[in-house]
Amino acid sequence: MMGGLGLAFGMTVAAGLFSMAFSQFLKYFRSLFPVEGDSPSPEELLADGDAALRHAGMLIRQYADRLSFGVRVGRQHIALHFDH
8 A cells, every 4th residue: 555645845755554564755855864973962953953854864774674865856765664
């Protein structure tokens, strides 16, 4: 089963539940999502506007079973896969 949703800033989200896995696919026109580095400290989260994105990237890497990033025709693509 697949479902899709169009959001602000040209972002689209599609999600699917396939037998024993949940997959989510995001496409958007903003800068590449940070996937490297450690989670920022609480002080960095308050002081740096990009720190929240770095923290989100760390959480995604920690919880997704498979993760892929890329750029196609100027749009950023993120694919998340979670096994049951």
